[in-house]
Amino acid sequence: MNRLAPYLLLPAVMLAVMPFxxxxxxxxxxxxxxxxxxxxxxxxxxxxxxxxxxxxLNFAHGGFITLGAYLAVSVLGPLTGWVxxxxxxxxxxxxxxxxxxxxxxxxxxxxxxxxxxxxxxYGSHLQQILITVGGLIVAGxxxxxxxxxxxxxxxxxxxxxxxxxxxxxxxxxxxxxAVAVGLVVYAGMHALLNRTRIGLVVRAGVENREMVEALGYxxxxxxxxxxxxxxxxxxIGGAMWAEYQELITPSxxxxxxxxxxxxxxxxxxxxxxGCFTGAMLVGLAANYxxxxxxxxxxGSNIALMVAILLWRPRGLFPVGGK
Amino acid sequence: xxxxxxxxxxxxxxxxxxxILHGVDFAVPEGEVTMLLGRNGAGKTTALRxxxxxxxxxxxxxxxxxxxxxxxxxxxxxxxxxxxVPETMGIFAALTVRENLLLATGPAGFQQDRxxxxxxxxxxxxxxxxxxxxxxxxxxxxxxxxxxxxxEERRLLVVDEPTKGLAPAVILHLIEAFQKLKxxxxxxxxxxxxxxxxxxxxxxxxxxxxGRIVHRGDMAALAADTGLQERLLGLSLAAHQ
Ligand SMILES: Nc1ncnc2c1ncn2[C@@H]1O[C@H](COP(=O)(O)OP(=O)(O)OP(=O)(O)O)[C@@H](O)[C@H]1O
Ligand SMILES: [Mg+2]
Numbered sequence: 001m002n003r004l005a006p007y008l009l010l011p012a013v014m015l016a017v018m019p020f021x022x023x024x025x026x027x028x029x030x031x032x033x034x035x036x037x038x039x040x041x042x043x044x045x046x047x048x049x050x051x052x053x054x055x056x057l058n059f060a061h062g063g064f065i066t067l068g069a070y071l072a073v074s075v076l077g078p079l080t081g082w083v084x085x086x087x088x089x090x091x092x093x094x095x096x097x098x099x100x101x102x103x104x105x106x107x108x109x110x111x112x113x114x115x116x117x118x119x120x121x122y123g124s125h126l127q128q129i130l131i132t133v134g135g136l137i138v139a140g141x142x143x144x145x146x147x148x149x150x151x152x153x154x155x156x157x158x159x160x161x162x163x164x165x166x167x168x169x170x171x172x173x174x175x176x177x178a179v180a181v182g183l184v185v186y187a188g189m190h191a192l193l194n195r196t197r198i199g200l201v202v203r204a205g206v207e208n209r210e211m212v213e214a215l216g217y218x219x220x221x222x223x224x225x226x227x228x229x230x231x232x233x234x235x236i237g238g239a240m241w242a243e244y245q246e247l248i249t250p251s252x253x254x255x256x257x258x259x260x261x262x263x264x265x266x267x268x269x270x271x272x273x274g275c276f277t278g279a280m281l282v283g284l285a286a287n288y289x290x291x292x293x294x295x296x297x298x299g300s301n302i303a304l305m306v307a308i309l310l311w312r313p314r315g316l317f318p319v320g321g322k
Numbered sequence: 323x324x325x326x327x328x329x330x331x332x333x334x335x336x337x338x339x340x341x342i343l344h345g346v347d348f349a350v351p352e353g354e355v356t357m358l359l360g361r362n363g364a365g366k367t368t369a370l371r372x373x374x375x376x377x378x379x380x381x382x383x384x385x386x387x388x389x390x391x392x393x394x395x396x397x398x399x400x401x402x403x404x405x406x407v408p409e410t411m412g413i414f415a416a417l418t419v420r421e422n423l424l425l426a427t428g429p430a431g432f433q434q435d436r437x438x439x440x441x442x443x444x445x446x447x448x449x450x451x452x453x454x455x456x457x458x459x460x461x462x463x464x465x466x467x468x469x470x471x472x473x474e475e476r477r478l479l480v481v482d483e484p485t486k487g488l489a490p491a492v493i494l495h496l497i498e499a500f501q502k503l504k505x506x507x508x509x510x511x512x513x514x515x516x517x518x519x520x521x522x523x524x525x526x527x528x529x530x531x532x533g534r535i536v537h538r539g540d541m542a543a544l545a546a547d548t549g550l551q552e553r554l555l556g557l558s559l560a561a562h563q
Contacts, residue, residue, distance in 0.1 A: 197429070204414045204425055211412035214374055215426055215470075216400035319416070 006316035010280055017288045027169035029287045035175035037283025038182020039244065042237030043256055044263040044275050045189065046230015052206035052270025052319055054223045056118060057125055060132040061234055061260065063139035066253030067109055068102035068235030069242035070147050073154045075101045076243075083157050091157035095243075102239035103232040109139075110231025114224055136254070143250050151249045154242060178240060185233070186276055193272060202226065206270045206319055259286075262305045268315030277316055281308075327352040327478055327509050328373070333382035333392070335372045341533070342368045345382065348528040348535050350478070353507040355500075357520045357541055359555060360530035366513045367409050369530070370482050373511075374406050375399045387477065403477035407484065409513075411467040415456030419447055419466060422455050426470045433474075440469045443499050461492035468499065478509050485516045497522050517555070521545045529554045 018026055047061045075098040076083055082094035117135055121127040160174045193199035205212045205219050213219050241256065242248045263282050267274025282301055289300035296303075308316065326349035335343040343365050350356040358366050371377045373384055375396040384392040391399050400406070405426070414422055423440070424431065441448040444465040450458065455466060464484050471479055485493045493516060500523050503510065514520045520527065524541030537544070537554050544550060 197424075200417070200421055200425060204417060204421075207414045207416055208412055210376060210396075211408065211414070212425070213396040214376070214400055214406045214408070214412065216397050217425075218395075218397045 006274070006277060006312075009316070010277060010284075013281065013284055013288075017292070020292055024167070024169035025291065027167060028171060029291055030284065031169075031171050031175050031179065033284035033287035034280060035172075035178040035182075035244075035283070036286060037280035038178050038186075039237050039241050040256075040259055040263050040283055041182055041276050041279035042185060042240065043234050044260040044267075044279055045272060046226070046233050047260060048264045048267065048270055048272065048275045049202065049206070049226050050223070050230055051264070053202065053209065053219065053226055054122060055125075055209075056122070056223075057128045058118070058132050059129060059257070060113065060135040060139060061230075062253035062257030063113075063136050064106040064110060064231040064234035064253070065238035065241070065256050065260075066139070066143055066250065068106050068238030069248045069252050070143060070152075071102040071105045071235065072098040072239035072242045073147070073152050073248060076154050080155070083155050085158065088159045091159045095157050095160075098243075099236050099239050102235040104235075106235025106238070107228045107232035110228045111224070113231070114227045118227070119220075136257075140250055140254070147250070149250060151247050153247050156243055156246065160243075174244060178244065181240065185236075189272060198222070259301060262301050266305055266308050266315055268312075268317040268319055270319035271315070271317035274315055274317030274319075325352050326350060327387060328511065329383075329385050330369070330373075331383045331385070333369070333372060333379045333384060335368055335377050335379045337368065337377060343372065343379070344533040346372075346530070346533070346535055348538055350509060350511050351526065352509050354525040355504050355510045355512060355523045357524035357527040358511060358513045358530065359515075359520060359527060361556060362515075364530040365533040366530055367482055368533070370406070370408075370480055370511070370513060373399075373480065374404070403475075405471035405474075405476040405479050407467045407471050407479075407481040409482040409486065411463050413455050413458070413463045413466055415454065417455055418452055419455050419458070420451050422466055423447075423470055423473050426473050428474060436473055436475075440473055443502065444469055461488050461495075464488060464492075464496065465499075468496070472503065472508075478511065479503070480511045482513045483515060484512075485514065485519055493519065517551070 014030060021029070043065050047058060050056050050058055076094060079094040079097065082090040085091060113135060117131050118128075121131050156174055160177050163170045163172045165171075193203060201212060201217050201222060205217070205222065209219050238253065238256070242252065245252075259282055263278040264275060266281060267276070267278035281304060285300050285304050286297065290297040312318070328350040330346045330348050333343055333346040334341070346365070346369055348356075348358070358369065360366050368377060372379045375391070375394055379392045382392065383390050386399075386402055386404065389402075391402065414425070417425075423437075427433070446462055447466055447469060450462070455463065458466060468481065468484065471481070484496055488496070497519050500510070500512070504523060512523065520541065527537070527539060527541045527544050528535050529537040531554070537550070544554075
């Protein structure tokens, strides 16, 4: 029972708020919360694995989110014709181009960041915090230098604008699409982690890196791959979040970083399942609380984290000795 | 005497500010079982961790099959064909028994005959094959750790105190298993506090004290000389018999 409890938390939270709102509001808010959760999951999953595998705390992770968001703006700008076209194929092509560009740019930035800074500070959390916070500041300034400090608008592809009715609730199309994309990525990641040798080595490495190395696996090399993949996913999350907001500022990554760290801590550092559950909880809480008690919305995620850590000090899905 | 597969020559190891190994010299002959004995805190685990590159020796040489490995990273050392069972066993609790074993196989996965041999040695692992290893008992975890070390053909098997904290019946089972490995002429470096096990398995022996080797010789000679045992191993011997 105790081991199942974290899995039951999501449905329990969803059911618990039902009596306080109409069914249509509940459905709309739940979809909105899950959509936000999916995007948070994309942004956070790399961070949790990076910590799990090499014990590296990367506060610059938000920089990859920002970069992804700005790449989306830059790619979608010239593609306005495709974005507003009636053809869903052109719509999707534009979106795909934006997401791919975000993934590649953030992945390459991650590769450089790992090689230049991260590998110099293995083993020292203090140095990691100083150097990655510094990296985040530099990245923020670079973004401002390249794209300017003013907020930039971007448009959703025509087919993902607007909303539709589902059981009497108005559901934004984009949110439904975000849920779908998030589920596909989660399923893919789950399969990679649970059905392949690389996934097996990553899961083992998160639990006990030293033993994995003693079995002949080059964990550092693997870590670089995970770091790059995690950065690319953060870029995708950032691009999707930018499309969702339709307006971005240079602080987008910093704002999301707070939520991303809450997600990773709630889930249990190093756990992908925990990260997924944590992301959904944060997304749902933000939407439910924003509707029921808007004044409390800001503090609700911190309160959620405190409550969960009081219940489970090492997060919902504790990993190894972490 | 057969060729040495592994040699320590004047190995010094520091852990942080502490100087732990003060010039360790011994050899592990090919095809034999070498016992590394010594009281608690003598430096046995540190010697094995130095061999695996988990602590870096800062002086001296460790040679394996004629090659100096003392500066190689851990994965490269393991890839030379060394299987290591640490004192803490290194079982991945969240992985299944099967996955723990699979990690130690080559890219092609399990070779059926070796898997069959291992599961015949420790049938309980077959029964728990699909279960999380975290749920195994201490003895079963040790069996899994040893199985993982022999699931692929290796040149050297390095095991740190496999009987630690185990019930006598389980220890007998482990001794039997190691006797089968010995009969197959596996080269083994075995750290042990249990003198019964050392007597039953060892061909040669090295005894450590305060980070140095203080005795080297045939296991049979040490087993026959209670005075020497008392002097080298003292109370730890009596406590374990
Ligand atoms: N991580 C560490 N930091 C500092 N000192 C250590 C560390 N690990 C071991 N030591 C010290 O090194 C010495 C040798 O320890 P080691 O674990 O190698 O002994 P051992 O012979 O394996 O003992 P045991 O039979 O208890 O396993 C001891 O004095 C121990 O206190
Ligand atoms: Mg020891």
